[in-house]
Amino acid sequence: MRVAIVTESFLPQVNGVTHSVMRVLEHLRAEGHEAMVIAPQDAGLPKEYAGFPVRGILSVALPGYAEVRVATTPQWRFERLFAEFRPDVVHLAAPIGMGHQAALACQRLGIPSVAIYQTDVPSYASRYGLPAAEPLLWKWFRTVHELATMTLAPSTYARQQLLSAGVRRVGLWGRGVDAERFHPAKRDEAFRRELAPNGEKLIGYVGRLAPEKQVEDLEVLANLPGTRTVIVGKGPKADELREILPRAVFLGQLTGDDLPRMLASMDVFVAPGELETFCQTIQEAQASGVPPIAPARGGPIDLIDASHTGWLYAPGDLAGMRAHVRDLLGDDFKREVFGRKAREAVEHRTWATTCAQLVGHYAEAIETHHQLARAA
Missing domain, CATH: 3.40.50.2000 (Glycogen Phosphorylase B;)
Structure with a gap:
């Protein structure tokens, strides 16, 4: 052909x-x-x-x-x-x-x-x-x-x-999704210690820093005790987001081995954008054994089996997003089970x-x- x-x-x-x-x-x-x-x-x-x-x-x-x-x-x-x-x-x-x-x-x-x-x-x-x-x-x-x-x-x-x-x-x-490139084995404890020297749990986001991605919604997670937000990506809202999220770590755009290492080193993955037709980064997080949290709109509806491989929250319900993040970060066993099931759900794709x-x-x-x- x-x-x-x-x-x-x-x-x-x-x-x-x-x-x-x-x-x-x-x-x-x-x-x-x-x-x-x-x-x-x-x-x-x-x-x-x-x-x-x-x-x-x-x-x-x-x-x-x-x-x-x-x-x-x-x-x-x-x-x-x-x-x-x-x-x-x-x-x-x-x-x-x-x-x-x-x-x-x-x-x-x-x-x-x-x-x-x-x-x-x-x-x-x-x-x-x-x-x-x-x-x-x-x-x-x-x-x-x-x-x-x-x-x-x-x-x-x-x-x-x-x-x-x-x-x-x-x-x-x-x-x-490349389930070999994105794999739980890429989790890097030394890298985690650099980002979270006091043992904080890592809340991650990967994607463009643009208005349609609603990264500013992560502000509701800023004061969760014992956490650190890590943002990967670049875009026109980068400077504004640094002001909104002063405690977050901005790593810029990652490629090669750095991206799968970063994803696998997260504890939860949040994709707050409500205009995703698919959301490939959710699949990559799942392949990395990291449970995702996203609005119940667009592509995430097909990708996340709520209460099994991650959580969906009503669009605009940022209190609901925060509650789901707290739920997974506060229960290591549940988070591990969600991460394992997330990985199993995408291995065949x-x-x-x-x-x-x-x-x-x-x-x-x-x-x-x-x-x-x-x-x-």
Whole structure:
């Protein structure tokens, strides 16, 4: 199979979209498929990944958030790239701007496409002070996703969001987790002593430091006795969060072996954002044997089995979040059982399995496209 992946984000930016595209490319290489990547041009954009070419297209940095780049390439450019590569299917990763142009190119050239819904951008509008933009953004998302042969949502909640917005042909495709990289054995007691010299329990967060992640909600945990909050990530709210959480340890963005070591060294993991379509860091915490706590909205609903592998609290109920953190930190036996069950719940969710499912969706999209062409 020949797969062209058009992604709104790629290296050197490290985020959920980039991460999943990398895993898909590695799987396609391992299984003998051919692929190419089309991504926004950036100073650190690689020329290839997993042996596949990466083509950069014109883009500009998003004002106030330089890590996010917006492509400015017209439809004809995608048509030329597709004509050169001759893909069997086009994978549209988190399509918004360039994904729309690529989808139009697919439609014009008669190429099947699979749109991967990954980021709840319309709901971000309120977090960024633009609530009136939300219905307009949902209208745009419906337009973009309706151009695709099929759309894949990462969770049951996200799928229902898209269906309610008028998007048709929506399936489910979750995400894998590297249960060898993220493993309880990576727990590092020496590292813990550096962060908690007085034996404090560690409350962890990993992710972007941006408005939609609601990291400021962790302020309700600041005065829990015998605890230390550890925050991993970077983003536009970093300086503000340091003022809100003066006692927290900010480690910046961690990669390589440092990230799994940090995750396994936490006692509980809190993901306070209410706009997560999936939340990969919850799976990584679970694989590390660390029980997660998150709002009962979006992707966490599918990932956390409340009272068994972690806790869910009602969105906005920060007292409930605090109570769940206290519950697990105050009971070592319960926390250990939750952590063990969390690990067991995700061990089978390998990237090999989930990417094989994705290739099956590619084949389904190709067949659907041919059926529609014959019917026309």
